[in-house]
Amino acid sequence: MTTEIAPPRMRIVRHPLKYRLLEVKQVHRITPGTVRVTFAGEALEGFCEQAPTDHVKLCFAEPGTELPVEPVIENDTWMDAPVEPITRDYTIRHHRRAEREIDVDMVLHGTGVGSGWAAAAEPGMTLGVLGPRGSEVIDFVHDWYLLGAEETALPALARWIEMLPAGVRVIAFAEVSGPQDEQRFETAADLTMTWLHRGDAPSGSTDLLERAIRAAELPDGMGFAWVAGEATSLKPIRRHLREDRNLHRHQVDVDGYWKRGVENHDHHEDDEHEHA
Template sequence: MTIHRAVVARVRLLTSSMARITFHGEGLAAFRSTGVGDEYVRLFFPHGPDRTDVSLPDSTDNGGWVTPEGRPEAPVRTYTVRAARPEDGEIDIDFVLHGHGTASGWAAAARPGDVIGLNSPTGLYSPPADLGWQVLVSDLSGLPAVGRLIEGTPDGVATRAVLEVPDPSCVPPLPDRPGVRVARTHGGNGHGPSRLAELVAAAIPPGTDLTGGYVWVAGQTNALRDVRRYLRKELKLPAERFKVVGYWIPGADTWTERYRALPDAVRSELSSMWDNPSAAAEEAEDLTIRYEERLSTLGL
């Protein structure tokens, strides 16, 4: 993994609640996109008022990073790469502007010359070889990935995108591709209860012929627990036929504090659930369901 230094080149307001920020600079010369539509990076933000002073960490041999001794730790957030243009040395990242939080606050004031750090990208979308149709479901946080996934979908693959957004003004234009249908519903996104699980069940009801299908769902993390359970336990989808990706958590700023406040025995119980790193993909999905169920009983 490489940590790159990126400089803001342009800022464009897509909607009243989303801005596209284009990054460039010599630090991106070694950036290599995976080409996967939902690839994501960790962004390292300035730790103080100087928007060009970023405490970039050093990458480690195990794929992580460490802050150099004597330097402040940079705030870190995870974001999707909306577009990568290696020929121009640029990448685009879309930010939801919701009025609070480290990343949103930084993006709302972003201007050319601002500096951030970002690591090498990782993609999660992995449809099967026999892909004939797919369903993409997300809230506002997943729209950048949905747009790029639609752009990269092969001709002949029927795609249904179901989007939960606060209101119609929040949705930037999506690529117009043959075979793509887009439906929108209003709600969720921190403005009310998320309906992502309901939307997934309506788009793929029990009895659906799942041959050649793939399901990709992203958005509010705790709302996706019911989605994963539905796809795996009720529809009996094998792990290679779906991907559920949590993008954000209500009260994220206090989540870690609440987790650390758990009794030592409970935290040990939770961490021990992942003691078998060689578990097969099928087992990993079932383990994730058990882990998420335990978090729910703990109010997390």
């Protein structure tokens, strides 16, 4: 008789919820479509991050005002309030603890408060940063990792690649518009990185990631798959990983970071983000 061993679960490590006002120290176009914004300030004392997908809520000012509405936090909980801040989720690309700095890579996709702010960002500007609320920690005990992303999830994909231990097999796919949007990541892992170019097709409209993942040859042993990007295009990928690849739900984390035609998509609203 064989006993099936359940794969390790992702666990949430909570951090004290804190709102910080931070100043933009530097703005740098890392690719034609993405701006890296470095935020700095003594307020970053005690800032916590530890997992690849750790993210914050950037809080933007209402049009015509200078500072964002401050979120009401009581007993470590973000309370409902008559006036709420305008927020969007962004990954912490780098955290330089000693320098009290974080980098956030913001995609310039056209419309939207986040994209618009990033396009106009300059040193000296101020922004609110809420969180991170917690870290989704997965022990790096798997034999292989399958990673997939488009531009908004490249910061998290980069963190996965940089954090995974030496020698572990990593098969990664990243969809961008063209070679000009590719990035280079340092890693100790045994990485096979494939860039997929969608050309003039709008982001979130192709099945490039799906086709690449379907065609991927995955190693033997226990693996973990993380894929993030446009919510609707990820649905068949999640289904494929669970049903065709027969991966247990604790081996799959597929997260809709945004949704075509939807402002401020809530990535917790649907079941794309299944791992708990």
